[in-house]
Amino acid sequence: ETAPDRGVWRYAASLPFDEGISLPEGDTPLHEVPRLRESIGVNRLRIKHEGMNPTGAFKDRGMTVGVRVAKELGVDRLACASTGNTSAALAAYGARGGMETLVLLPKGKVAAGKIAQASLHNARILEVDGNFDSCLDIVQDLAARGEAYLLNSLNPFRLEGQKTIGFEILETFYEDHGKYPDRIVLPVGNAGNTAALYKAFRELVQAGSLDPSDVPKLTGVQAEGAAPMVEAIQNGADEVKRWEHVETRATAIRIGNPVNAPKALPGVRNTGGTAISVTDDEITQAQRDLAAEGVGVEPASAASVAGLRKLVSEGIVSTDEDVVCLTTGHLLKDPDAAFAAGDDPEPVPNDTDAVLEHLHS
Numbered sequence: 001e002t003a004p005d006r007g008v009w010r011y012a013a014s015l016p017f018d019e020g021i022s023l024p025e026g027d028t029p030l031h032e033v034p035r036l037r038e039s040i041g042v043n044r045l046r047i048k049h050e051g052m053n054p055t056g057a058f059k060d061r062g063m064t065v066g067v068r069v070a071k072e073l074g075v076d077r078l079a080c081a082s083t084g085n086t087s088a089a090l091a092a093y094g095a096r097g098g099m100e101t102l103v104l105l106p107k108g109k110v111a112a113g114k115i116a117q118a119s120l121h122n123a124r125i126l127e128v129d130g131n132f133d134s135c136l137d138i139v140q141d142l143a144a145r146g147e148a149y150l151l152n153s154l155n156p157f158r159l160e161g162q163k164t165i166g167f168e169i170l171e172t173f174y175e176d177h178g179k180y181p182d183r184i185v186l187p188v189g190n191a192g193n194t195a196a197l198y199k200a201f202r203e204l205v206q207a208g209s210l211d212p213s214d215v216p217k218l219t220g221v222q223a224e225g226a227a228p229m230v231e232a233i234q235n236g237a238d239e240v241k242r243w244e245h246v247e248t249r250a251t252a253i254r255i256g257n258p259v260n261a262p263k264a265l266p267g268v269r270n271t272g273g274t275a276i277s278v279t280d281d282e283i284t285q286a287q288r289d290l291a292a293e294g295v296g297v298e299p300a301s302a303a304s305v306a307g308l309r310k311l312v313s314e315g316i317v318s319t320d321e322d323v324v325c326l327t328t329g330h331l332l333k334d335p336d337a338a339f340a341a342g343d344d345p346e347p348v349p350n351d352t353d354a355v356l357e358h359l360h361s
């Protein structure tokens with residue numbers, strides 16, 4: 001199925017093909033969250049919920065383009081390293097395109113929903129005794145030896161598709177408010193989205209469609225236990241130093257070597273943005289805050305909201321700003337984290353009076 005007029009492919013003019021292997025993807029909601037806006041204290045707050053894509057994460061926007069390119073090249077086998085979401089999307093889009101997929105996952109560090117997806121969509125799953133960064137090292141070696149076509153965000157065609165997050169945000173925000181958002185806050189792992197959004201904005205500026213002064217400030221958020229990009233931004237460094245040991249409940253962004261940093265660092269700096277890290281508890285609180293507005297996200301996604309709250313409370317983001325937070329993956333991706341963050345079910349007897357008594361006690 002191709003879907004040239006919907007979602008990602010509506011922006012075919014900025015993509016390498018007119019249509020792709022599609023499920024289809026994109027056209028995700030830009031939620032209003034009035035209570036959350038009030039409690040954080042900014043002028044406007046909208047949530048771009050990328051968890052509403054076909055496989056439940058933004059990765060689909062990149063895969064619809066990347067897998068199409070792979071098909072065009074006639075490669076036999078697609079491969080990626082993943083903290084989970086990339087593997088789920090690659091498995092689904094590979095299946096859609098009738099291609100073989102191989103995914104390398106860090107053993108014990110991938111959320112249940114994501115492995116379930118990769119498994120059911122028939123990827124060959126290798127569990128590596130190491131973290132995500134080691135998985136990516138290995139899969140890059142495999143690709144270099146001609147064993148597979150690499151579909152991590154090092155693949156530039158992935159980022160082409162992910163540019164459309166930026167296009168959709170600007171379009172919808174302008175339609176609703178007659179102006180562009182001042183800032184976009186997003187979780188950072190490999191910094192692929194940061195690089196992709198920056199490229200999207202530069203292309204619009206070069207085309208004369210966006211005034212340079214209207215480019216939103218790109219603001220990255222990492223978990224405290226995996227924050228090499230934040231370290232580089234805060235130290236004014238030109239390069240990101242790889243962290244060998246990383247840990248966070250937000251397993252999607254449990255990454256020590258953000259491979260797109262050379263493209264993403266200038267994006268944060270040149271747009272006047274910044275980067276900040278948040279604790280796992282702050283992430284869980286933000287996950288609950290979003291859930292209380294009906295928006296269900298996985299932990300890594302909630303990092304954007306946790307980061308915004310911190311930036312406002314520290315006076316780094318001003319209260320008159322219009323902000324969009326990106327939430328990258330769906331609540332159901334990580335059911336264990338959702339159970340841990342939420343309230344426990346209460347056991348009751350099989351009897352109405354007993355249920356009423358329980359409710360009133």
Ligand code: F0G
Nearest residue numbers: 082083085086189190191192193328329
């Ligand atoms: N949020 C979620 C839910 C993710 O799955 C990822 C990355 C990110 C944020 C970070 O995005 O790399 O563009 O900075 N997940 C990759 C994966 C690593 O394998 O699924 P980024």
